[in-house]
Amino acid sequence: MIISLKNINKSFFENSVLRNISFNVNDGECLSIIGKSGIGKSVLLKHFNGLIYPDSGLVVVDDEIVNEASFSNLEKIRSKISMVFQFGALFDSMTVSENISLALKKMTDLNDKQINFRVLETLDEVGMNGSENKYPSELSGGMRKRVGIARAIAAKPKYILYDEPTTGLDPIMTDSINKLISKLHTLENVTSIIVTHDMRTVYDISDRVIMLDDGRIRFNGSPTDIKNIDEPDISNFIRGVS
Structure with missing residues (x-):
């Protein structure tokens, strides 16, 4: 374990975006975060490098608490993370x-x-x-x-955060970017966290997938498990069925 989110809560005015979010990211892992538009995926991603701070909870990177770090320590943490x-x-x-x-x-x-x-x-x-x-x-x-x-x-960097890396691209270019991310994940020996709407990204390059729903973690497991899940709303989401 090298990154840990512990009981993260985040609201904007009266809108509760993240509710008691907890999970770990392992060394060398490629993790995808999925969910409906506006559900808080990018907000969650920006907690890792301190671009957004939680209202409560802890963001821990290499044993340093990001949201309690001094300015100089935060700069050191950010030097390990690219976006x-x-x-x-x-x-x-x-x-x-x-x-x-x-x-x-x-x-x-x-x-x-x-x-x-x-x-x-x-x-x-x-x-x-x-x-x-x-x-x-x-x-x-x-x-x-x-x-x-x-x-x-x-x-x-030790970590790379990807915010919708294939948005707006055609299927051929999407496949090209996915292959590039996979290649660099190995070549540069990094830990990758990817916010995406594209299930091809999840299936092709991810070790694990987390699905957010209503501010909470709805699913946390392997791409194979979510692909075969027997829960209609999740299954419909990943297949693009309303």
Whole structure:
């Protein structure tokens, strides 16, 4: 166990989003979090790196309590965690190389030559060779996703958080991104936590899946178990049946 959520509760005004959420994430695991739109999946994901704090409960990463950490300790925790946002979240005014090197300049002691090497190395890993001088506006949606993933792995994090990595992509590009995430999960030796609507992601690359429903954990188990579950509402959800 390397990440632990203990009795997490989170509300926004009168809206209770997370209710007594508890689970562990194991070293090297690829965990998917699923559930209906607006159910709190992305809110939950942002608790891991302290972008959102719980109203009560504990978020523990490598024996450090995230929501009780000092600023300096929180920075150390965050240096181990990278996040891939829904639509890449690249800076439009920066080239691909500048987008990726930004985190390296902030989070590492690498010199300019080493940073440039790592940028090219990560672009090669995500299949984006030769794109370092392009701007985000010159890239397709799938390409921007790949660059966002390259930026996430550049500083060699221990954990990667993916927020809807295949949203807005066609089936072929979705399969490509899923294969990339799976490859990098092994190649970079990371622990991956993926918020997704895409059951192909769950079945193809996940070790475990958690389903949120009404702010609570409705299911916590293997992709095979949820695929074969004998509960009509869960079965209908994963098959896309209303």
